[in-house]
Amino acid sequence: MASFGENIFLCLIVSIFVTSGLIIFILSVSISVKTSQKTxxxxxxxxxxxxxxxxxxxxxxxxxxxxxxxxxxxxxxxxxxxxxxxxxxxxxxxxxxxxxxxxxxxxxxxxxxxxxxxxxxxxxxxxxxxxxxxxxxxxxxxxxxxxxxxxxxxAAYSAPTFQLTNSTLTASALKWFPKPSVSWLDANGNIVNTSDTEFFSNSIGINQLMSSLQPIKRFEIYTCIIQNQLVKAVSTATVTDNSISSRTFFSFTTSAASPILQIRWHFLASTASFSVFVYQLT
CATH class of the missing domain: 2.60.40.10 (Immunoglobulins)
Structure with a gap:
C-alpha cells in the first residue's frame, strides 16, 4: 500500500503531465490559427x-x-x-x-x-x-x-419607376442585363397573372423594360420582382388615391450557387429619392 508521501508524488507527476499536455494543445491551436490566416x-x-x-x-x-x-x-x-x-x-x-x-x-x-x-x-x-x-x-x-x-x-440593373394610369400600374426600368424575368405579387404575396411585360434591347443587349399590371385596387400594396441570375430587385409599390410611393431592395448572388450576400435599399417617392446601402451575410 502506497504511503501518503508517495500518493502526493504521484499526484504531482500526473498534474505535471496534464499541464504539459494542455500547454502543448494551446500552442498547437495558436500555431494552426496563425498559419490558417491568409497573408x-x-x-x-x-x-x-x-x-x-x-x-x-x-x-x-x-x-x-x-x-x-x-x-x-x-x-x-x-x-x-x-x-x-x-x-x-x-x-x-x-x-x-x-x-x-x-x-x-x-x-x-x-x-x-x-x-x-x-x-x-x-x-x-x-x-x-x-x-x-x-x-x-x-x-x-x-x-x-x-x-x-x-x-x-x-450586370446592368436599375430600380423601376412606377406610374399610375386609371386602373393600370406600370413599372419601367432603364437597364437590365442579362435579360431578366418580371413577376408581380399582390398584398398577400400571391402571384398576379394579369400583367404584361415588354422588353426593348439596344445593340449590346442591354434591356429596357416596361411591365403593366391591371386592374389594380386603390390603397393596396403591390410587389414587382425583376431578376436574373446575378441581381434581384424587389420593389413594393403602395398605391394611394392619386399617387404611388415605392422602395426597392437589390440583392446579389455571391456565386452561381451561393446565397444572397449584399442588399441595397433604394427608396423612391413623389417628394424624395435616396439610397441606403446595407451589407449583411445570410
Missing part, C-alpha cells in the same frame, strides 16, 4: 459591378494591429486572366503603369492613403462588359507575400 485575401470574392458605374475589387493584406506599414515597403500588382499586360501596378511607393493594359488606362486606381493600413483594393471606374473576368491581386509586404483571386461579374 492576402479578399472580403468579396464574387463582386458584381453595375454597367457604367464604378466598382471596387476588394483585396487586403495582413498588417500589425499596432502600427501602419510604410507604403514604400509594399508592392501591389493587379492582373486579369487572359491579359498579358497588368491592370494596375504599385511598387514601393511609386505607381508603375508603363505595362498597363490600354483598356484600363485612366480607369483604375488604388486607395493610396489606405495602403499602409492593409488595403490593396482596386477601384474600377465606369464598368464595362469587357471588365468581367478573374482578377489576381498580388501583394508583397513585410508581413509576407500572397495572391487573392477575385471573380468579377458585370
Amino acid at each position: 492576402v485575401d479578399s472580403n468579396d470574392k464574387h463582386p458584381i459591378g453595375n454597367l457604367g458605374e464604378d466598382a471596387v475589387l476588394s483585396c487586403n493584406y495582413l498588417t500589425s494591429t499596432t502600427q501602419m506599414v510604410l507604403a514604400s515597403r509594399v508592392s501591389i500588382t493587379w492582373e486579369k486572366e487572359g491579359l498579358s499586360e497588368v491592370v494596375y501596378q504599385y511598387d514601393k511607393g511609386t505607381v508603375q503603369l508603363t505595362g498597363q493594359s490600354p483598356r484600363f488606362k485612366d480607369r483604375t486606381q488604388l486607395f493610396l492613403d489606405a495602403i499602409g493600413k492593409g488595403n490593396a483594393s482596386l477601384l474600377v471606374r465606369t464598368v464595362r462588359l469587357s471588365d468581367e473576368g478573374v482578377y489576381y491581386c498580388s501583394v508583397s509586404a513585410p508581413s509576407g507575400t500572397g495572391t487573392a483571386v477575385v471573380n468579377f461579374r458585370v
Whole structure:
C-alpha cells in the first residue's frame, strides 16, 4: 500500500503531465490559427459591378494591429486572366503603369492613403462588359507575400419607376442585363397573372423594360420582382388615391450557387429619392 508521501508524488507527476499536455494543445491551436490566416485575401470574392458605374475589387493584406506599414515597403500588382499586360501596378511607393493594359488606362486606381493600413483594393471606374473576368491581386509586404483571386461579374440593373394610369400600374426600368424575368405579387404575396411585360434591347443587349399590371385596387400594396441570375430587385409599390410611393431592395448572388450576400435599399417617392446601402451575410 502506497504511503501518503508517495500518493502526493504521484499526484504531482500526473498534474505535471496534464499541464504539459494542455500547454502543448494551446500552442498547437495558436500555431494552426496563425498559419490558417491568409497573408492576402479578399472580403468579396464574387463582386458584381453595375454597367457604367464604378466598382471596387476588394483585396487586403495582413498588417500589425499596432502600427501602419510604410507604403514604400509594399508592392501591389493587379492582373486579369487572359491579359498579358497588368491592370494596375504599385511598387514601393511609386505607381508603375508603363505595362498597363490600354483598356484600363485612366480607369483604375488604388486607395493610396489606405495602403499602409492593409488595403490593396482596386477601384474600377465606369464598368464595362469587357471588365468581367478573374482578377489576381498580388501583394508583397513585410508581413509576407500572397495572391487573392477575385471573380468579377458585370450586370446592368436599375430600380423601376412606377406610374399610375386609371386602373393600370406600370413599372419601367432603364437597364437590365442579362435579360431578366418580371413577376408581380399582390398584398398577400400571391402571384398576379394579369400583367404584361415588354422588353426593348439596344445593340449590346442591354434591356429596357416596361411591365403593366391591371386592374389594380386603390390603397393596396403591390410587389414587382425583376431578376436574373446575378441581381434581384424587389420593389413594393403602395398605391394611394392619386399617387404611388415605392422602395426597392437589390440583392446579389455571391456565386452561381451561393446565397444572397449584399442588399441595397433604394427608396423612391413623389417628394424624395435616396439610397441606403446595407451589407449583411445570410
